[in-house]
Amino acid sequence: MSLKLVSRFFVIFALFAMFFPFMPAHALEVKDVRFGIHEDKTRIVLDMDQAADFQSFVLSDPYRLVVDLPRFTWSVKNFTANDEAGILAVRQGALKPGVSRIVFDLSRSMSIRSAFVLPAKGQKGDRLVIDIARIGVDEFKQFKGQIHGNLDINNPPNNAGQSYSNKSKSKANAAVKNDYKPLVVIDPGHGGVDPGAVGKEAGLLEKDVVLKLALSLRDALVKSGRYRVKMTRSTDVFISLRGRVKFARDAGADLFVSIHADSIGNKKVRGASVYTLSEKASDKQTAALAARENKADLIAGIDLSVEDQDVVNILVDLARRDTMNQSKFFAGKLATVLPKEGVRTLEHTHRYAGFAVLKAPDIPSVLVEAGFMSNKNEARMLNTETYRNKVVSGLKRGINAYFDQVQKNQRE
Ligand SMILES: [Zn+2]
Incomplete structure (x- = not known):
């Protein structure tokens, strides 16, 4: 390769780096969706390849659970409806540039008890955990519009991993190790x-x-x-x-x-x-x-x-x-x-x-x-x-x- 060609490559590379300074190494990947049925709640676990900020909320008419994440690829193989868990179906796809959305159709009125990221530990990878519980139709109104998580969908990150805010990261890590001092x-x-x-x-x-x-x-x-x-x-x-x-x-x-x-x-x-x-x-x-x-x-x-x-x-x-x-x-x-x-x-x-x-x-x-x-x-x-x-x-x-x-x- 001539010196001229090398320098031309360098210029192209430099321009590329200038216009796409935060090109992600790889986008977020959602690998699996699992359910855990407990007496008082249903636990939804999203297995991911990296921790990421999210936002989650419930909607009515019909009842749905919405989970927004930085743009992801969906590699979930077999999703089966789970009536006992109250989950009828799942859809996912791009919501807007930089943001992807997952929608779970619920069989009844349910609210989010808690939602949090658990960073990888031992054999387990990074997970997003959402606990939902059955509530009365009247009670549901109280929870309408309540958002869990802190993903800003109007200002989505270029890179899921990079976006996962430092505060979330240190809190989540410490929660797992159980040594976070509030x-x-x-x-x-x-x-x-x-x-x-x-x-x-x-x-x-x-x-x-x-x-x-x-x-x-x-x-x-x-x-x-x-x-x-x-x-x-x-x-x-x-x-x-x-x-x-x-x-x-x-x-x-x-x-x-x-x-x-x-x-x-x-x-x-x-x-x-x-x-x-x-x-x-x-x-x-x-x-x-x-x-x-x-x-x-x-x-x-x-x-x-x-x-x-x-x-x-x-x-x-x-x-x-x-x-x-x-x-x-x-x-x-x-x-x-x-x-x-x-x-x-x-x-x-x-x-x-x-x-x-x-x-x-x-x-x-x-x-x-x-x-x-x-x-x-x-x-x-x-x-x-x-x-x-x-x-x-x-x-x-x-x-x-x-x-x-x-x-x-x-x-x-
Ligand atoms: Zn006073």
């Missing part, structure tokens, strides 16, 4: 220029009480060896509500716990309570509480015009990503375990309202009111280490119960 972000409310509620006990401020609670909780969680912990503040400083949410998202939190001890008009109201985000407050008292908490930035003199966000959009996003159900599940756990540790709780312990600090679309988040500073007895109790330790034990127990369930869902 990151809990603890958010002591108020601080600095914003004192929060002023207690019915001389000189007692919410910002100080919640910081003490948060620091003890941090120590208890770290000591357990099961978690990584970050604090939005560990000193007496002011942080905006949006700054707290951003902190948790930037840190890649798995759980966000905001700790407060507020005051309310009715001085008789006492007991710990747990809140999750909702457009409509569960009751007037809770609406007033959320309005008060959301004033933190106003109190600190922050320009609120840039902080305004559309709550409805956020709620839609929360529901789509399943974060809302996880937050509710965690709040329910807390409501159950707090009294077991000797913490007095408000009736209907788990309540809902539009708290600005609970708006991370991808992190299960709750706000805990450890008690009401407006109640004389409770303010006095919150000022003692003995009572604060009970609150901390309850919170830790709830966090353990939450992650027990998360890890159970991820095990095969």
Whole structure:
């Protein structure tokens, strides 16, 4: 080959590399589809040649399960309908450039319990696991539009393996090895220029009480060896509500716990309570509480015009990503375990309202009111280490119960 020809080849190669910089070594391959029938669920396992991001959701009229993956080749040989599993048929093909879709026809109304990637281990290759379970037709409406997984089909990857996000990868790998330490972000409310509620006990401020609670909780969680912990503040400083949410998202939190001890008009109201985000407050008292908490930035003199966000959009996003159900599940756990540790709780312990600090679309988040500073007895109790330790034990127990369930869902 003459030198001229070699250089021409080189130019062609260079041009090719310039226009197709991320040509995949090979596209994703779906090798097999298997079903596991359990008493309470059907497990669908897609055997793949590499781990990849996905998204999955259910549809009605007729009932279907949809799984989107980066463009794949389908090498499934024998697919047989499985009536017991509730699966009538399967179709697959290109959806749009870079994205392929699998559709399972379901024989009845079913919802996705959990969906996750299990990286190759031993004899087993990379797998996508989707657990579906039978639910009532009315119940189905709750799950409609809820998306599992984080494949962005509007911005699909050029290369499935490359796309499989680092966060997904490290979490999935660690889940298999069972050594992933979830990151809990603890958010002591108020601080600095914003004192929060002023207690019915001389000189007692919410910002100080919640910081003490948060620091003890941090120590208890770290000591357990099961978690990584970050604090939005560990000193007496002011942080905006949006700054707290951003902190948790930037840190890649798995759980966000905001700790407060507020005051309310009715001085008789006492007991710990747990809140999750909702457009409509569960009751007037809770609406007033959320309005008060959301004033933190106003109190600190922050320009609120840039902080305004559309709550409805956020709620839609929360529901789509399943974060809302996880937050509710965690709040329910807390409501159950707090009294077991000797913490007095408000009736209907788990309540809902539009708290600005609970708006991370991808992190299960709750706000805990450890008690009401407006109640004389409770303010006095919150000022003692003995009572604060009970609150901390309850919170830790709830966090353990939450992650027990998360890890159970991820095990095969
Ligand atoms: Zn507060």
